[in-house]
Amino acid sequence: MKYQTYTLHNFRQIPQVSLLSQEEIRDIEVVGRVLPFKTNNYVVDQLIDWDHFQKDPMYILTFPQRGMLSEKDYHAVDRLLDDPDQEEELKQVVHQIRMSLNPHPAGQREHNMPELDGEKLPGLQHKYHETAVFFPSQGQTCHAYCTFCFRWPQFTGINEYKFAMKEGEKLVRYIQEHPEISDLLITGGDPMTMKSSIFARYIDALIEAKIPHLKTIRIGSKSLAFWPYRFTTDSDSAEMLAVFQRIVDAGINLAYMAHFNHYAELETEEVRKAVSAIRKTGAIIRTQSPILKHINDRSEVWSRMWKLQTQMGMIPYYMFVARDTGARNFFAVPLVKAHRLFRAAFSKVSGIGRTVRGPSMSANPGKVNVLGTTYIKGERYLALRFIQGRNPDWVGRPFFAKYNEEALWLDDLEPAFGEEEFFYEEELNQILQQ
Numbered sequence: 560m561k562y563q564t565y566t567l568h569n570f571r572q573i574p575q576v577s578l579l580s581q582e583e584i585r586d587i588e589v590v591g592r593v594l595p596f597k598t599n600n601y602v603v604d605q606l607i608d609w610d611h612f613q614k615d616p617m618y619i620l621t622f623p624q625r626g627m628l629s630e631k632d633y634h635a636v637d638r639l640l641d642d643p644d645q646e647e648e649l650k651q652v653v654h655q656i657r658m659s660l661n662p663h664p665a666g667q668r669e670h671n672m673p674e675l676d677g678e679k680l681p682g683l684q685h686k687y688h689e690t691a692v693f694f695p696s697q698g699q700t701c702h703a704y705c706t707f708c709f710r711w712p713q714f715t716g717i718n719e720y721k722f723a724m725k726e727g728e729k730l731v732r733y734i735q736e737h738p739e740i741s742d743l744l745i746t747g748g749d750p751m752t753m754k755s756s757i758f759a760r761y762i763d764a765l766i767e768a769k770i771p772h773l774k775t776i777r778i779g780s781k782s783l784a785f786w787p788y789r790f791t792t793d794s795d796s797a798e799m800l801a802v803f804q805r806i807v808d809a810g811i812n813l814a815y816m817a818h819f820n821h822y823a824e825l826e827t828e829e830v831r832k833a834v835s836a837i838r839k840t841g842a843i844i845r846t847q848s849p850i851l852k853h854i855n856d857r858s859e860v861w862s863r864m865w866k867l868q869t870q871m872g873m874i875p876y877y878m879f880v881a882r883d884t885g886a887r888n889f890f891a892v893p894l895v896k897a898h899r900l901f902r903a904a905f906s907k908v909s910g911i912g913r914t915v916r917g918p919s920m921s922a923n924p925g926k927v928n929v930l931g932t933t934y935i936k937g938e939r940y941l942a943l944r945f946i947q948g949r950n951p952d953w954v955g956r957p958f959f960a961k962y963n964e965e966a967l968w969l970d971d972l973e974p975a976f977g978e979e980e981f982f983y984e985e986e987l988n989q990i991l992q993q
């Protein structure tokens with residue numbers, strides 16, 4: 560399949576765009592000036608239901624939506640957009656809006672940047688003992704951009720490649736020097752946008768190093784959803800599958816962490832072929848997605864998605880909560896509602912699908928799972944626990960917050976029972992000061 564991408568500059572060439580009103584086209588032009596926009600011919604022709612595009616989750620997933628900007632910001636851009644004399648002013652306004660959209664939530668990367676020989680490694684993140692996260696420079700784009708993307712700043716050029724690296728040898732040495740690392744998570748953008756030959760160089764260096772403590776390589780990718788041809792008909796698809804095979808043959812577990820937001824992404828012929836091709840290499844596919852208003856905020860979407868994934872041989876892994884960045888106001892689902900939807904869907908799948916965990920917030924202290932609402936002596940509370948923690952000792956301990964139906968994130972919650980702070984807060988402050 561020929562790969563055709565569309566961005567702000569050429570989306571009018573998409574034949575189906577003739578179905579849009581002038582206002583809808585304007586919305587794309589205005590919002591697309593602030594937040595990244597990219598889609599492709601597979602998403603457009605095979606995922607979007609153009610008969611009902613305004614409400615179609617796959618349309619909302621890649622085409623900028625008016626509600627993603629506040630009315631004020633929308634008008635500020637709209638006013639300047641057509642006037643060539645205002646180009647400089649427009650750039651400044653766009654920049655200000657971007658900076659107001661919290662481009663660096665939770666200060667994550669600054670706190671978790673590892674060092675090798677006293678030198679910082681910007682393309683690595685090592686927050687949890689057993690897992691290092693690697694951002695290869697050549698994989699910092701995606702086959703299309705999700706409108707809700709929490710990594711949107713890197714696609715707008717605000718911090719292009721700031722957090723990426725090319726040096727495979729440094730990666731190998733860092734892992735060698737850290738025997739606590741059992742997992743390497745390769746992410747992006749989408750590392751499956753890399754040429755197979757480049758991806759192979761990183762992987763072969765790792766395999767040749769025969770690092771005894773490296774047990775699992777994970778690849779975080781949305782290519783199965785946005786461009787399944789990556790594993791079927793692309794000219795270097797067989798080469799990519801051969802790399803997967805080499806990982807498995809080296810005795811390393813290969814976990815392909817597939818990002819799917821909706822069952823519509825699982826229902827094409829091409830994605831079925833791609834899933835089987837990956838599974839034939841011996842890789843396992845685990846699946847994850849944030850919960851998002853306008854895209855998947857109904858329990859039926861999740862139960863149907865998990866059932867289909869299980870049937871196709873994939874393992875449901877995480878339901879995430881959307882982070883506080885970019886167009887979060889448009890997509891946010893409150894924690895209490897997210898848990899209600901999670902439970903409704905979880906209770907409809909068999910035990911084989913109940914491998915999934917969530918809703919989970921990747922917050923500053925760790926990954927926090929909302930366990931649900933509970934009554935204690937007639938009062939309602941939220942029960943939570945860490946799935947991952949900056950301190951591994953926090954993991955698995957239940958803790959409680961005051962019930963709050965509007966809370967969207969851990970920061971919006973208050974400790975229960977009159978406590979001043981959550982049990983981990985003092986230690987967290989100490990860790991962050993180090």
Ligand SMILES: *Cc1c(COP(=O)(O)O)cnc(C)c1O
Binds near residue numbers: 684692921926
């Ligand atoms: C989620 C995450 C991981 C992986 O955590 P698992 O619970 O093992 O899936 C590793 N590093 C960071 C920074 C993460 O956010």
Ligand code: SF4
Binds near residue numbers: 700780
């Ligand atoms: S695939 Fe992931 S990194 Fe790429 S745009 Fe979507 S959410 Fe962002």
